[in-house]
Amino acid sequence: MxxxxxxxxxxxxxxxxxxxxxxxxxxxxxxxxxxxxxxxxxxxxxxxxxxxxxxxxxxxxxxxxxxxxxxxxxxxxxxxxxxxxxxxxxxxxxxxxxxxxxxxxxxxxxxxxxxTLLSGEYDERNAVITIRAGAGGVDAADFAEMLLRMYLRWAERKGYPTKVMDTSYAEEAGLKSVTFEVSAPYAYGTLSVEGGTHRLVRISPFDNQGRRQTSFAAVEVIPLIESTDTVEIDENDLKIDVFRSSGPGGQSVNTTDSAVRMTHLPTGIVVSMQDEKSQIQNRAAALRVMQSRLLLLKKAEEAAERKELAGDVKASWGDQMRSYVLNPYQMVKDLRTEHTEGNPQAVFDGDIDALLEAGIRWRVGQQRENAS
Structure with a gap:
C-alpha cells in the first residue's frame, strides 16, 4: 500500500x-x-x-x-x-x-x-573563501584543513570547478590559512552562509594523553569581483611584497619570487597569492580578491550605517555559528538555525546541502524580520 x-x-x-x-x-x-x-x-x-x-x-x-x-x-x-x-x-x-x-x-x-531565495546583489557570483586556523594550536590548523576538504568535496559532488589560490601551511600539521575559489552560478549566495567561526570538539590526535580538545577556525566568504564593478584603489594605498612560494609546487613555483603579498594600507586588508606561475598573474589575481574584499567592506559599512540609523543594534551573526562534535557524542549543529546532523563524517565528506539550505532559509527569515 x-x-x-x-x-x-x-x-x-x-x-x-x-x-x-x-x-x-x-x-x-x-x-x-x-x-x-x-x-x-x-x-x-x-x-x-x-x-x-x-x-x-x-x-x-x-x-x-x-x-x-x-x-x-x-x-x-x-x-x-x-x-x-x-x-x-x-x-x-x-x-x-x-x-x-x-x-x-x-x-x-x-x-x-x-x-530562488538567493536574490542578493552579488549572490550569482563565484565565491572566494578563506579559512584561517584560530585558537587551538595544531588542532585548529588540522581543523582548517578538514574544512577545506569539506568544501572541496562539496564542490566536487556538484561538479563545480575549484581553484586553491593561496596556502599557508602550519609547522606541525594542517593549515594556517587557505584561500580558494568556487566557480558556479550562485556560489557566493549559497556559500556565504558559511561565513563565521566554526568550532570542533574531539579527542585530539596530537595529544599523547588522549584528551578532548576544542579548536576554532574562521571562514570568510566574499563574491569575486567582475570587470563591471567599480572599486577604485589608489596605487599609493597598496604595499606589494614579492616572495618565493612555499609548500608543494610544480616547475618554477618554488624557485622564483613569483608569490605576491598585497596590503591595503588604509584598511590593513592583506591578500596573498601564489597559485599562478608568474608574478604578474599573481598580482592580477591578488588585486581582484582585494577589490572583492573592499567591495564587501563598503557594503557592510553601508549596511551597518543603515542599521544604526534605524536603531537596530541586534547582531545578525554570532562569533560561533556551528559546532562539530566528535566526542563524547557525534553531532554537527548550526547554532543559528538549530539544524543538526548526526553523522559528522558525512558532513566532513562534503554532505552539507541540508546545512546550507537551513542557513539560507534562516537568513531570508532574518532579512524579512528586520524589514518588518
Whole structure:
C-alpha cells in the first residue's frame, strides 16, 4: 500500500515547480540564453580568451538552469503515468518505484526552491573563501584543513570547478590559512552562509594523553569581483611584497619570487597569492580578491550605517555559528538555525546541502524580520 498520497502530492509538485518557474522568469532566461548563444557564435569570440570563457561558462550555466526545470516537468509527468499504471495493475513494485522517484523529485524541487531565495546583489557570483586556523594550536590548523576538504568535496559532488589560490601551511600539521575559489552560478549566495567561526570538539590526535580538545577556525566568504564593478584603489594605498612560494609546487613555483603579498594600507586588508606561475598573474589575481574584499567592506559599512540609523543594534551573526562534535557524542549543529546532523563524517565528506539550505532559509527569515 502506498505511503504517499499521490492524488495530493503530484498537484503539489506541479504547483511548486510553477512557482519556481515564475520566480526564475523563464522568458528572461530564454532571452539570456539566446543572447549568449549569439555571442558564442561570433567568429572573433576567442580573440579575447577571458571573455570567451566567461560567455561559454554563462551559456552553459543558463542552459543547465532551463534544462533542470524542463527535466523536472517531464519527471512529474512520468511519475503521474507510473502511478496510474501501478493502480490499474495493482503493481506494488511499480508503486514503490514511484515513491522513490517522488522523493527524488521532491529533493530536486527543494534545491531549486532554495535557489530562488538567493536574490542578493552579488549572490550569482563565484565565491572566494578563506579559512584561517584560530585558537587551538595544531588542532585548529588540522581543523582548517578538514574544512577545506569539506568544501572541496562539496564542490566536487556538484561538479563545480575549484581553484586553491593561496596556502599557508602550519609547522606541525594542517593549515594556517587557505584561500580558494568556487566557480558556479550562485556560489557566493549559497556559500556565504558559511561565513563565521566554526568550532570542533574531539579527542585530539596530537595529544599523547588522549584528551578532548576544542579548536576554532574562521571562514570568510566574499563574491569575486567582475570587470563591471567599480572599486577604485589608489596605487599609493597598496604595499606589494614579492616572495618565493612555499609548500608543494610544480616547475618554477618554488624557485622564483613569483608569490605576491598585497596590503591595503588604509584598511590593513592583506591578500596573498601564489597559485599562478608568474608574478604578474599573481598580482592580477591578488588585486581582484582585494577589490572583492573592499567591495564587501563598503557594503557592510553601508549596511551597518543603515542599521544604526534605524536603531537596530541586534547582531545578525554570532562569533560561533556551528559546532562539530566528535566526542563524547557525534553531532554537527548550526547554532543559528538549530539544524543538526548526526553523522559528522558525512558532513566532513562534503554532505552539507541540508546545512546550507537551513542557513539560507534562516537568513531570508532574518532579512524579512528586520524589514518588518
Amino acid at each position: 502506498a505511503t504517499v498520497d499521490f492524488s495530493e502530492e503530484i498537484p503539489h509538485l506541479r504547483s511548486t515547480l510553477e512557482s519556481i518557474a515564475k520566480v526564475t522568469d523563464l522568458d528572461a532566461l530564454n532571452a539570456k540564453i539566446a543572447d549568449l548563444e549569439e555571442q558564442a557564435a561570433a567568429p572573433d569570440l576567442w580573440d579575447d580568451v577571458d571573455n570567451a570563457q566567461k560567455v561559454s561558462s554563462a551559456l552553459s550555466h543558463a542552459q543547465a538552469e532551463r534544462r533542470r526545470i524542463d527535466e523536472l516537468t517531464s519527471r512529474i509527468d512520468d511519475l503521474e503515468i507510473m502511478v496510474q499504471l501501478a493502480a490499474e495493475e495493482s503493481d506494488e513494485d511499480t508503486l514503490h518505484e514511484a515513491e522513490t522517484e517522488y522523493a527524488s523529485i521532491r529533493k530536486a524541487l527543494d534545491e531549486l526552491e532554495v535557489r
